[in-house]
Amino acid sequence: xxxxxxxxxxxxxxxxxxxxxxxRSLDFQATTMFWYRQFPKQSLMLMATSNEGSKATYEQGxxxxxxxINHASLTLSTLTVTSAHPEDSSFYICSAILAGIxxxxxxxxxxxxxxx
Amino acid sequence: xxxxxxxxxxxxxxxxxxxxxxxxxxxxxxxNLQWFRQDPGKGLTSLLLIQSSQREQTSGRLxxxxxxxSGRSTLYIAASQPGDSATYxxxxxxxxxxxxxxxxxxxxxSP
Numbered sequence: 001x002x003x004x005x006x007x008x009x010x011x012x013x014x015x016x017x018x019x020x021x022x023x024r025s026l027d028f029q030a031t032t033m034f035w036y037r038q039f040p041k042q043s044l045m046l047m048a049t050s051n052e053g054s055k056a057t058y059e060q061g062x063x064x065x066x067x068x069i070n071h072a073s074l075t076l077s078t079l080t081v082t083s084a085h086p087e088d089s090s091f092y093i094c095s096a097i098l099a100g101i102x103x104x105x106x107x108x109x110x111x112x113x114x115x116x
Numbered sequence: 117x118x119x120x121x122x123x124x125x126x127x128x129x130x131x132x133x134x135x136x137x138x139x140x141x142x143x144x145x146x147x148n149l150q151w152f153r154q155d156p157g158k159g160l161t162s163l164l165l166i167q168s169s170q171r172e173q174t175s176g177r178l179x180x181x182x183x184x185x186s187g188r189s190t191l192y193i194a195a196s197q198p199g200d201s202a203t204y205x206x207x208x209x210x211x212x213x214x215x216x217x218x219x220x221x222x223x224x225x226s227p
Binding site: 006032034041042043044045046049091093095097103104105106107108109110112 | 120157219
């Protein structure tokens with residue numbers, strides 16, 4: 001149980017375009033989902049916290065107009081990187097909390113974004 | 117602000133050795149501490165989660181300890197195998213859901 005998927009697993013896009021990444025909780029309802037970014041040989045850095053039906057909370061230094069997060073249902077959150085630039089190339093990982101059960105976060109497999 | 121440090125950054129050992137990975141955190145007010153494994157280009161696999169009230173957790177050849185007062189956790193791997201080669205991350209949970217990660221220890225176990 002507690003499986004989180006991400007789609008796509010990798011994506012290449014041209015500079016200036018937008019790309020959407022999906023995060024789904026497959027077998028549970030997630031009131032809260034998190035988006036992390038990981039640069040090579042660096043740790044995971046929290047970008048934003050996404051609560052179902054409300055606006056996401058962004059960490060300091062993360063541009064909310066550039067990284068659009070939508071948490072429209074209890075099983076789906078999306079991250080859209082708008083007007084992508086090469087410096088946005090990174091590994092994006094989402095996680096989800098099992099609503100009302102515990103604080104443990106279940107992680108998705110990640111999405112590798114390369115902006116050319 | 118919570119800061120998590122992992123030592124060493126990289127470790128190379130021959131197969132069969134027992135080894136210890138270290139993790140320290142600056143704010144002892146944590147709910148739990150979790151150890152993950154990450155293979156190159158992959159997501160995270162949760163290995164062990166220690167609640168703040170616990171001292172250790174064990175799973176197979178892995179044993180993780182937690183000393184909240186000193187802000188330290190260790191991951192002990194017994195009888196290491198080449199398949200254990202990966203990056204090991206520790207993360208401290210503070211507040212409702214703030215999970216702070218260390219940079220990881222890259223482990224290479226040679227046959």
